[in-house]
Amino acid sequence: MTDWNDERRKARLRTTRLGCRWRRFGRSRRLLARAGLALIPVMIVSAQYWVHDVYPEQQRLAQTQPALHHIYDAAQPADQDTAVVDLVGLGNLDASDTARALPAFATVGQVWAVQYDNAGIDTAVISRMIAEHAEQRGVERLLLAGHSMGGIIALEVAQHILDDTELSLLAVVLDCTPIDLHAVRPAKRDAGEDMLRWMGWLPGARESRALRFAVETAARRDRYLIDHPRGMPILEPNALVDAIDEVFRDKIFEENAASNSLIEAQFLTIVASGAADNLVALSRERDDKPRPAIVFMRPHRGILDDVVDVDYSQRAIFDRAGGPGGALFVARMYGTGHANPIQQPYVYNETIETRVLPFVTRFAERTEDRAVMSR
Incomplete structure (x- = not known):
């Protein structure tokens, strides 16, 4: 038996390794x-x-398109010529469930819900869709209601409606709407900006459910990571499991969940928001159409909204639509958080019935009287 020899072993490896016979650029070729x-x-x-x-x-995205769903008929047949159009915010695709939670709007007229195109957002397309549906249904007047980021979409759609159609606009209702990116709480803003960065460099990020899972789970980290004053955050395993279960249930396997592409478009709408300019345009007196009322619905205390700085948004909206003779009405609600009519339907419906709609009616009458006097 041949004695074991380490030098012999190394020599044998050198003569049998990959590319051992490569003489020219051997090291580079092997690397x-x-x-x-x-x-x-x-x-x-x-x-x-x-x-x-x-x-x-x-x-799937190649086959999606925006849609308008009929939720309620007008409570009174005489109001069938008016429609309320509901639009939801960031991370949501279809406003149908939200509109169903707000039957108070049926006292104004028909209630419709916008379903976005999962591939992105085009407010001109949405406004044309609303105008075409209004013509088919015999509707002449609209009230637009936008929840959270949906309010930014509602303001842009409202300007299209006034500029490009024959329809009259009664009001735009903004529910906890961030008037610009500064109104978004820093933690939520950072999560959105992180996602935009990933969209920019990771191939397939706009479609990837794996990335969606990572982003949505990270966005819920305040539930399962407990800050420790003297060290690393403490992980709560049960809370992490609950967060993961929620993400899978509501965002990954839910057919009506917004796609990454839609979320990117929604967040970019906030980033590049022209909502302030839209407000100024809507508040301007017109010869052919009355200006709409602007309603801002919010929690009674700003700190209760953990997504949007509603105090900041209210000031910004007041600067552009409030003041003496202004079109703004602010409805503070008790027991609500960030744009949550599904969770607090009683508070929302009571506020709409007893405060929002009476203001819209009075404002419309006042605006019409001024128009008559000016003729």
Whole structure:
């Protein structure tokens, strides 16, 4: 038996290793070969990610389009010529559930809910869709209601309605709407900006459910990570499991959940918001149409809204639509948080019935009287 010899073993490895006979650029060629072998698992994982995660979502998005859902008829047949159009905010696709929670709007007229295009947002397309539906249903007057970021969409749609259609606009109701990016609480703003950065450099990020899972779970970290004054945050396993379960249930496997592309478009709408300019345009007197009332619904204390600084938004809206003779009405609500009519339907409906709609009616009558006097 030959004695074991480490030098002999090393010599044998040198003569049998990959590229041992490569003389010219041998070291560089061997390095490239090893790198290629190391990339094979990465390529396999990337292919699976694209085939099973990204491509199916791309196919789904290619077939989506905005829609308008009829939720309620007008409570009184005489009001069928008026419609309330509801729009939801960041992370949501369809306003139907929110509109169903607000039957008080049926005292104004028909109630419709906007379903966004999961591929993105085009307010001109939404306004044309509303105008076409209004013509089919015999509607002449509109009230737009936007919840959270949906208020920014509502303001832009409102300007399209006034500029490009024959429809009259009674009011725009803004529920905890961030008038610009500064109105978004820093933690929520940072999460949105992180997602935009990932969208920019990660291939398939606009369609990836895996990325959506990571972003949504990270956005809930205040539930399962408890700050420790003297060290690393403490992880609460049960809270983490609950957060993961919620993400899978409401964001990953829910058919009506907003896509990454839609969330990106919604957040960019806030970033590039022209809501302040829209407010100024809506508050301007027109010869052909009365200006709409502006209603801002919010919790009675600003700190109760953990997403939007409603105090900041209220000041910004007042600067553009309030003041003497202004069109603004602020409705403070007790027991509510951030744009949550589904969770607090009683408070919202009572506020709409007893405070919001009476103001809208009075404002419309006052505006009409001024128009008559000026003729």
